[in-house]
Amino acid sequence: MNPILIAVIVLGAIGLIAALVLYVCSKRFAVVEDPRIAQVNALLPGANCGGCGFAGCGGMADALVKGADKGSIEGLNCPVGGADVMGQVANLLGMAIANGEPKVAVVRCNGTCEYRPHVTEYAGLRTCAAMHATGAGETLCGYGCLGCGDCVDACQFGAIHINEATGLPEVDEEKCTACGACAKACPRNIIELRKKGPKGRRVYVSCMNKDKGAVSMKACKVSCIGCGKCARECKFEAITIGHNLSYIDPNKCRLCRKCVEACPTKAIQAVNFPTPPPVPNEGAKVLNSNSLNPLNSPKK
């Protein structure tokens, strides 16, 4: 016989047998994966930032589909994708969208170099974690920002940087995905994920100092002294005072800014509010968000 023919027949036969085995195997041992997992995964941003609490987007997709099968995807939220992505996912899975309130990282410390003077020099490893472990840091405030930028290193989106003039971190609201990596990295728990608020407007206490008023004022001129004036001023019971520190509940706050006016140390911040037209009376106190915000005060 023609050797070429033999080769063709033998190879053909091997191919046929192999194809048969493969076919049987693929039917017999098929792993059925919900096609929706791949679809959901495709909708997620793919940043694998871990902001949702899972190791990556794959884990989140899996959890979303499992949640949909059980009837609810409540509590699952992709902070990076935000309401858009969660809406699309909810559509795909036929679920009602539960959470869509966008959040943003908020730095709760006002202690710029000007308001919170440095009293000692720290010579050790320049990370916040190391500095926090060795003592109060270079200022007298044991609760305030250490300024070494552990939060900056933690941010995968380049949304946070240290302002050289103030020594404090600043969050870029456009880039911040509220993944919470900075909040976790901060050894003093200064960064909070807060509701972004309508048009980005929000009011918060920009201080974490739990010392008594006299002590905290000694360390920093713009610290919360826990006097409670803001709480008395608030008509919506949004403000609570605990451990000499005021806290504004973002869910109750109606952004009236009465507390901002009442605060004697200007520890309460109101951001992204429009600047009112200049008050004609020069002597009157100008109460706009910028004059109260030491971060926005004009550079001297």
Place this chain on the structure above:
Amino acid sequence: MTTKTFRIGGIHPEENKLTHESPTQVAPLPKQAIFPLSQHIGAPALPVVQKGDKVKVGTKIADAGGFVSAPIFSSVSGTVEKIDTAIDATGYRKPCIIINVEGDDWEETIDRSDKLELVKDHPELTPEKIITCIKDAGIVGMGGACFPTFIKLTPPPTLKAECVIINAVECEPYITADYRLMMEHADEILVGLELLMKGAKVTKGYIGIETNKPAAISLLTEKVAAMLNLQSSMFNVQVVPLKQRYPQGGEKQLVDAVVQRQVPAPPAIPVSVGAIVQNVGTAFAVYQAVMKHKPLFERYTTVTGKRLSKPGNYLVRMGTPMQDLIDLCGGMPEGDNKLLAGGPMMGKALTSTEVPICKGTNSVTILSGDEARRKEPQPCIRCAKCVGACPMGLEPYLLAKLSEVKNWERAEQEEIVSCIECGSCQFTCPAHRPLLDNIRQGKATVMGIIRVRATKGNKS
């Protein structure tokens, strides 16, 4: 005979024992004494006095807050001003009791005579009684770690103590408080050691002293011989001269140097190999507590620094602010200074001179800014000097890197928790790398992970 020392690693920093020959002076009473509630390892003490209460010297002002804890006694007589917060050695404001000093009125129960009480004259002192006495007097390890002494003397039933080793090494540069104590109260220390031995139910005692203190070695050897003649009972104590090497005063290093036994990695402790290590200061405090009914409220402290005009050794009432002692020594030198509670190797840098002397403050050290300032770190050149210097046989360059990149799993495998934070690696590093800074971070994190795992394991 060659002098003994521990097997691996170690360094020899410049001694700078400026105050070796200055006899101890009694520091004057402070105007106001501050007693932090956490001046020992374990749970903070719980105050038992209130604002306005009158206290005497030796009155209990706070009770132990748990099993691993210690009561605190007033070192002064006066009125409790308030229970508030003040900056302590951690650098943070912590709860404390503040007492305004009025006169110097002692509790009547305290025997203030100098008469030496011997153990053989007190047959009523059973081991249990001794330990209760130590516990009730608030005695903690006075070398700086401040671990409650009574716990060390009562090891878990699976372990058996064989000897008590008195840590009189004082390998830390600058500090001379233990040396002065030995020179001035050798008899009391020996009786204290005997009490510790009786309490721990062991028959063998050692006193480890470095050879840079020849006078203390000869004095204690003499006193041990005299004590043997004096006591009819067995007094099996040996003074062991040790070669100078830092960190010989570390428990594990001292056990290795004195009895040539190696303490395994944590959770093993010295008593796992049969040794109980106690500081000389602790032995003295035990003597005073058991024989003189005097709780722990004063201690020997060195106030030192090259630029201080009059450095010295002081018998200080606890709660005295460091500023008072610095003033006694001629005031804070001009320019930048680094203030340390402890010596330059293991001491804790402080941010305030108002920090009070606590149970564990063996020294107030003031370095000039130039001495203290670090050099610019350079890249690691893989010389392995840190590996050679590590007394625990670890690889500091690796542990530092693992901590930096947050590889906790690998750091745990590499025994980061065995690190005793002596700083030999950083001292020896020719590239001035912040090795210990990083390792400390890693060690704390890994220990946290291990604790969480243990509690989870217990629950399931």
